[in-house]
Amino acid sequence: MSQHDGFDRRSFLKNAGLTALAGAVGSRSALASPVAGLETIAATNGKFDFDTPYNRFGTDCVKYDQQIRVFGKDSVQVGMGIADMDFKVAPVITQALNERMQHENWGYLDMPKSFPDSVIAWNKQRYDIDINPESLVITTGVHPGLIAALRTFSPPGTKVLLITPTYNGFYSDLTYTGTKPEESPMKVVNGRYTIDFDDFERRIGPDTNTFILCNPQNPTGNCWSREDLMHLGEICLKRRVIVLADEIHCDFVTKGNKYTPFASLANKDVVRNSITFKAASKSFGLAAMKCAWFFSDNMDYVSRVKALNRADLTTLGMIASRAAYRGGEDWLNQCVDYIDGNHDFADSFIRSNIPLIKTVKPQGTYLSWLDVSAVIDRIGANELAAQANKNLAPGAKPLTPSQMVERWLVRHAKVHLNNGASYGVGGEHCMRMNIATSRKTLELALNNMASALKNPAPDKTLID
Numbered sequence: 001m002s003q004h005d006g007f008d009r010r011s012f013l014k015n016a017g018l019t020a021l022a023g024a025v026g027s028r029s030a031l032a033s034p035v036a037g038l039e040t041i042a043a044t045n046g047k048f049d050f051d052t053p054y055n056r057f058g059t060d061c062v063k064y065d066q067q068i069r070v071f072g073k074d075s076v077q078v079g080m081g082i083a084d085m086d087f088k089v090a091p092v093i094t095q096a097l098n099e100r101m102q103h104e105n106w107g108y109l110d111m112p113k114s115f116p117d118s119v120i121a122w123n124k125q126r127y128d129i130d131i132n133p134e135s136l137v138i139t140t141g142v143h144p145g146l147i148a149a150l151r152t153f154s155p156p157g158t159k160v161l162l163i164t165p166t167y168n169g170f171y172s173d174l175t176y177t178g179t180k181p182e183e184s185p186m187k188v189v190n191g192r193y194t195i196d197f198d199d200f201e202r203r204i205g206p207d208t209n210t211f212i213l214c215n216p217q218n219p220t221g222n223c224w225s226r227e228d229l230m231h232l233g234e235i236c237l238k239r240r241v242i243v244l245a246d247e248i249h250c251d252f253v254t255k256g257n258k259y260t261p262f263a264s265l266a267n268k269d270v271v272r273n274s275i276t277f278k279a280a281s282k283s284f285g286l287a288a289m290k291c292a293w294f295f296s297d298n299m300d301y302v303s304r305v306k307a308l309n310r311a312d313l314t315t316l317g318m319i320a321s322r323a324a325y326r327g328g329e330d331w332l333n334q335c336v337d338y339i340d341g342n343h344d345f346a347d348s349f350i351r352s353n354i355p356l357i358k359t360v361k362p363q364g365t366y367l368s369w370l371d372v373s374a375v376i377d378r379i380g381a382n383e384l385a386a387q388a389n390k391n392l393a394p395g396a397k398p399l400t401p402s403q404m405v406e407r408w409l410v411r412h413a414k415v416h417l418n419n420g421a422s423y424g425v426g427g428e429h430c431m432r433m434n435i436a437t438s439r440k441t442l443e444l445a446l447n448n449m450a451s452a453l454k455n456p457a458p459d460k461t462l463i464d
């Protein structure tokens with residue numbers, strides 16, 4: 001294990017106040033031999049273990065190690081940024097990977113039919129969607145799939161509709177394709193984000209060919225209703241805008257809420273005007289395995305996008321995703337329940353202990369969207385950003401107040417959250433907090449934040 005930043009397993013435990021769990025968290029050898037972990041996890045009455053903190057420091061992960069590289073040694077105790085989970089994967093995945101590892105050759109892979117079959121069966125069983133096998137295209141990630149679609153339908157210089165705040169990664173897809181965002185900001189009604197359909201339609205111009213829908217929505221956590229989706233779909237059909245439906249977060253739905261696949265809408269013309277992009281990566285914690293897929297009822301769309309989708313399947317990505325779809329449902333259901341409990345915990349903790357932050361429990365995703373307007377005021381984030389921007393290097397992007405909150409929370413609470421301004425119009429006063437971690441780690445992070453935010457003050461050293 002790399003100890004590049006001097007932030008190793010032992011110091012994680014010590015700093016996190018979790019030293020007593022050292023044995024349970026596992027040692028170097030448990031990492032090297034995941035099958036041992038598998039027995040432990042699978043043994044307990046069919047209950048998977050999401051409670052034991054799983055140390056990710058020193059594994060070159062974005063959530064922890066990248067933040068240490070950016071903010072410095074010992075700066076971050078809990079990573080709550082990038083959208084991946086801190087849990088061990090489902091034992092069936094580890095087992096399948098282990099079996100494949102016994103064959104020590106990694107030459108080119110011919111995709112076995114069993115992989116698309118597993119995707120199709122999973123979609124039928126879990127969401128009652130019938131995917132035409134001819135229309136299913138494997139790609140290396142939702143981003144590469146979206147980029148291929150944008151290259152197909154949205155020439156450089158044209159506009160792509162987004163409902164904001166929205167997943168910040170879409171903006172980089174637009175940069176890749178030389179397209180421009182057309183942002184339709186949502187309205188906030190009783191703390192809940194709602195689509196402004198009139199504004200959405202008004203923003204469609206002659207150079208708007210595509211709309212990227214995020215369902216369930218990152219970062220607000222909204223699960224769009226059938227009516228919302230139909231309304232958007234009908235506008236897009238009428239105005240000849242193709243719907244690119246990113247449904248990567250579909251499995252994380254909190255109690256009482258529902259994910260409605262865009263492909264399940266009753267109006268088949270609306271459905272034929274869309275492409276759906278999905279993966280096992282969010283649901284099963286396989287983000288770096290680089291394996292995703294898209295499909296559409298419109299074979300013309302599929303064949304055109306496929307022509308620009310240069311994707312090689314990775315052996316490990318395919319094995320892991322197939323194992324997840326074939327045998328991971330029980331693990332996923334338990335994981336979704338655990339995340340729901342985390343949302344309840346975070347929601348009530350914040351309400352009782354962090355009055356400067358406002359939030360509502362999301363309908364889906366493992367992300368909490370926090371209104372930090374009062375924190376921005378109390379730490380003088382607007383002034384700090386303005387001051388930092390005075391000495392901006394030519395061509396550099398101006399710093400935002402929410403970036404100041406990001407820095408402030410790292411410095412004073414040792415917790416890393418994503419800054420809201422990166423999610424587009426309407427996100428400027430917010431932060432995104434990823435709660436897909438053990439309850440103990442979540443509690444530690446929230447306690448740190450509560451202490452730091454008891455009496456917050458501006459910190460000029462943040463811009464030194």
Ligand SMILES: Cc1ncc(COP(=O)(O)O)c(C=O)c1O
Nearest residue numbers: 083141142143167218246248292
């Ligand atoms: C809405 C959404 N789409 C796509 C991605 C990334 O997908 P991939 O890693 O498959 O390219 C993410 C990751 O956070 C996401 O939240």
